[in-house]
Amino acid sequence: MVKYVLKRLASSVVTLAIVITIVFVLLRQMPVEGYFDNFEKLSEAQINAKLANLGLTQPIHVQLRNFFVNLFHGDLGTSSRYSAGTSIASIIAQKAPLSIWMGLMSMAISLVMGIPLGAAMARSKSGFWDKFGTVFIVFINAVPAAVYYIFIQMYGTGWMGISMLFDRGNWVTWILPVFSMSLGSTASYAMWIRRYMLDEMNKDYVRLARAKGVSSRRIMMGHVFRNAFVPMIQYIPASILYTVSGSIYIESLYSVPGMGGLLVDVIGRQDNPMVQALVMLYSAIGIVGLLLGDLLMGVIDPRISFVKKEGAR
Amino acid sequence: MNGLFEHKKRRLEEGVTAAVRGDLPPVDEDGLFVEAGYDAAAAEKTGYSNYSYWRSTVGAFFHNRVAVAMLIVLALLMGFTIIQPFLPGQYEANTINNNPVTGIQLQNQSPSLTTVYAAAPQGIVLIGRRVNDDWYAVSNVLASIRARETITVVEYGEDWCKIEYGGLEGYVKNNFQTKLKLPDDPTATPYESRSSFPLSIYQEPVDYTNNGEALYVRAGSVRELEDGAVITTGETELRTIPSDKAFVFGTNNIGQDLWARVWSGTRTSLMIGFVVAFFEALIGIMVGIVWGYVRALDRFITEVYNVLDNIPNTIILILISYIMRPGIRTLIFAMSLTRWLGMARFIRNQIVIIRDRDYNLASRCLGTGTGRIMVRNLLPYLISVIMLRMALAIPGAIGSEVFITYIGLGLSVDTPSLGNLINEGRKLITSASLRYQLIFPAIVLSVITISFYIIGNAFADAADPKNHL
Numbered sequence: 001m002v003k004y005v006l007k008r009l010a011s012s013v014v015t016l017a018i019v020i021t022i023v024f025v026l027l028r029q030m031p032v033e034g035y036f037d038n039f040e041k042l043s044e045a046q047i048n049a050k051l052a053n054l055g056l057t058q059p060i061h062v063q064l065r066n067f068f069v070n071l072f073h074g075d076l077g078t079s080s081r082y083s084a085g086t087s088i089a090s091i092i093a094q095k096a097p098l099s100i101w102m103g104l105m106s107m108a109i110s111l112v113m114g115i116p117l118g119a120a121m122a123r124s125k126s127g128f129w130d131k132f133g134t135v136f137i138v139f140i141n142a143v144p145a146a147v148y149y150i151f152i153q154m155y156g157t158g159w160m161g162i163s164m165l166f167d168r169g170n171w172v173t174w175i176l177p178v179f180s181m182s183l184g185s186t187a188s189y190a191m192w193i194r195r196y197m198l199d200e201m202n203k204d205y206v207r208l209a210r211a212k213g214v215s216s217r218r219i220m221m222g223h224v225f226r227n228a229f230v231p232m233i234q235y236i237p238a239s240i241l242y243t244v245s246g247s248i249y250i251e252s253l254y255s256v257p258g259m260g261g262l263l264v265d266v267i268g269r270q271d272n273p274m275v276q277a278l279v280m281l282y283s284a285i286g287i288v289g290l291l292l293g294d295l296l297m298g299v300i301d302p303r304i305s306f307v308k309k310e311g312a313r
Numbered sequence: 314m315n316g317l318f319e320h321k322k323r324r325l326e327e328g329v330t331a332a333v334r335g336d337l338p339p340v341d342e343d344g345l346f347v348e349a350g351y352d353a354a355a356a357e358k359t360g361y362s363n364y365s366y367w368r369s370t371v372g373a374f375f376h377n378r379v380a381v382a383m384l385i386v387l388a389l390l391m392g393f394t395i396i397q398p399f400l401p402g403q404y405e406a407n408t409i410n411n412n413p414v415t416g417i418q419l420q421n422q423s424p425s426l427t428t429v430y431a432a433a434p435q436g437i438v439l440i441g442r443r444v445n446d447d448w449y450a451v452s453n454v455l456a457s458i459r460a461r462e463t464i465t466v467v468e469y470g471e472d473w474c475k476i477e478y479g480g481l482e483g484y485v486k487n488n489f490q491t492k493l494k495l496p497d498d499p500t501a502t503p504y505e506s507r508s509s510f511p512l513s514i515y516q517e518p519v520d521y522t523n524n525g526e527a528l529y530v531r532a533g534s535v536r537e538l539e540d541g542a543v544i545t546t547g548e549t550e551l552r553t554i555p556s557d558k559a560f561v562f563g564t565n566n567i568g569q570d571l572w573a574r575v576w577s578g579t580r581t582s583l584m585i586g587f588v589v590a591f592f593e594a595l596i597g598i599m600v601g602i603v604w605g606y607v608r609a610l611d612r613f614i615t616e617v618y619n620v621l622d623n624i625p626n627t628i629i630l631i632l633i634s635y636i637m638r639p640g641i642r643t644l645i646f647a648m649s650l651t652r653w654l655g656m657a658r659f660i661r662n663q664i665v666i667i668r669d670r671d672y673n674l675a676s677r678c679l680g681t682g683t684g685r686i687m688v689r690n691l692l693p694y695l696i697s698v699i700m701l702r703m704a705l706a707i708p709g710a711i712g713s714e715v716f717i718t719y720i721g722l723g724l725s726v727d728t729p730s731l732g733n734l735i736n737e738g739r740k741l742i743t744s745a746s747l748r749y750q751l752i753f754p755a756i757v758l759s760v761i762t763i764s765f766y767i768i769g770n771a772f773a774d775a776a777d778p779k780n781h782l
Binding site: 011012014015018019023026027029030138139141142143144145146147150151153154158164248249252253263264267268275279282283285286287290 | 759
């Protein structure tokens with residue numbers, strides 16, 4: 001177990017380092033305008049002075065080394081255009097809490113809506129809930145999120161008689177963004193719970209329990225559901241971590257001052273250091289989320305063995 | 314089913330009753346068994362199955378009525394998308410349409426199937442002037458009155474009031490806006506009144522204008538009278554613009570025809586979808602087969618896969634689009650860069666499962682080359698899955714295109730795509746009357762993505778031999 005964890009950890013760190021290096025090198029291929037507020041007005045000497053000041057005239061491997069050294073000290077660099085001169089870490093620290101709150105709320109909603117929906121679908125195979133849930137899942141999976149987000153905003157705000165924009169102090173304006181955000185995961189929770197439950201329902205132990213005379217409700221809740229939920233646990237740490245990145249669509253649609261809208265903002269303003277820092281942060285979240293999910297699975301599900309089976313392949 | 318049981322039950326009952334009574338029919342011992350003889354054709358039949366994988370797959374697919382309906386819708390839609398530019402009376406997607414008379418852009422024209430606004434009977438006199446060889450601009454407004462001017466109402470009516478003003482005699486609209494007052498004594502006409510809004514004086518109690526704007530008639534359907542008047546020579550169509558070609562989906566805020574843009578955008582988006590699906594299949598299959606079949610490379614490719622799979626796809630998409638010049642090629646490149654991973658892993662797993670089956674061993678023993686085994690023995694097994702993934706790649710690619718355009722890294726508006734049409738429409742959602750500019754592209758996009766999704770899934774179900782009868 002310990003050996004597996006260490007190996008998994010090491011490979012995550014290596015992956016992260018590779019990703020950061022790739023992102024870093026790629027972003028150095030960008031035009032240098034992204035580092036200036038008033039590029040057109042500057043003379044060549046001024047530009048060179050600024051670039052030298054930022055350390056961009058050094059060879060790329062030196063820049064990369066400096067970047068990693070700074071990263072170890074928790075320094076992500078400073079913004080160049082979005083909020084010139086401010087440290088990126090402080091911008092993130094200021095923006096992230098709101099995104100995390102919204103993300104956690106929407107995650108709670110999608111668990112509360114998605115899991116009962118999936119369970120109802122599994123129980124009423126080709127009944128009303130199954131049909132309703134299938135239509136919902138197909139719609140949410142097939143139609144790009146941007147489209148139904150925009151329609152929810154357009155008609156939802158009109159129907160509720162509120163402003164289209166988010167206001168942190170007014171709780172009513174939280175409803176639509178959080179609800180919209182939860183739809184995607186609701187559909188996927190419902191889909192997976194249904195699939196896992198149907199798989200479980202065909203197993204022998206369920207038949208045995210039924211033969212013993214255990215009530216249908218107890219079989220569903222006590223056996224099928226509990227076993228079906230185990231594979232879902234894998235995704236929970238990643239979902240929690242992803243709340244940090246916020247929803248790009250939702251935050252820019254409702255002007256939520258969080259992390260998701262930030263990425264769109266900094267891309268629009270070509271703030272290279274910020275794009276770099278955010279992209280790296282998002283990759284790190286993804287990688288760590290997967291790692292935690294795998295580890296959690298191993299802890300919870302005793303069937304998963306970390307010892308490599310010899311001769312299996 | 315129930316009837317069958319009833320029937321059997323009855324026969325059993327009758328038999329038992331007969332046996333108990335003892336009046337069983339005499340048994341013909343010789344007639345009980347007859348030698349069947351040997352029939353070569355019948356023997357052949359038992360060993361023959363007319364099962365065909367593809368026929369069963371297609372058959373199972375056509376049992377799914379929703380999927381078949383979606384297939385028809387999609388086929389019609391795609392067919393129309395292709396022939397649309399060759400149909401008569403189409404606008405160009407990027408042409409900015411101006412009113413040829415006023416030279417003003419035809420901005421935000423509401424969707425309409427026809428340019429005909431109203432019809433006028435024969436012999437109607439209108440105020441009109443020739444605008445070019447083919448068209449006259451006409452209206453029946455004599456003059457307009459500024460707000461709060463005193464007018465003389467000659468005859469009061471619910472909808473139209475006959476009035477006199479500055480020597481002109483005509484009709485004005487009486488509605489919730491103009492709100493002309495009833496006289497205190499209904500018989501006391503004429504009386505003086507005023508409106509708090511500007512008024513137009515019409516020749517007749519009919520409105521032959523497009524909300525105050527001039528309407529257009531064909532030069533052939535009117536005859537010119539003196540001092541700027543024309544008379545209709547027959548039943549005449551009054552049109553909102555001097556053209557027969559309607560803006561079916563309306564126009565956008567610079568006067569481009571939304572109908573043409575939506576179909577042009579559908580072509581772009583579908584093209585991106587198909588090309589991405591093709592590259593996904595191509596790269597995914599090549600890597601997957603090598604990965605699964607060549608044991609020496611398995612470890613290496615698995616490690617590379619683990620690294621690549623750990624990078625969030627969105628990030629790669631954003632990063633590539635940010636670094637490269639925006640355009641169709643960039644989008645296709647960025648999407649193809651990530652999508653093949655899933656395909657490769659799937660193919661690899663399938664290959665691992667089937668590569669050591671007996672027929673492959675036999676092939677190898679007969680000295681068939683690795684390449685030939687891959688293409689002839691392994692690939693046919695994977696076709697259905699490959700087609701499923703390609704079908705799902707298309708809605709995926711369209712969704713990614715919408716996303717990239719949304720964050721400002723997509724195609725420019727000169728290249729209409731469903732993504733940038735939706736993004737343009739999104740900016741107008743605060744104004745209810747302009748929402749059609751979002752709704753039309755959104756509907757087309759949803760129909761396409763939902764159809765591909767349902768067809769892909771139905772096909773995957775149909776292709777699964779477990780579902781074959």
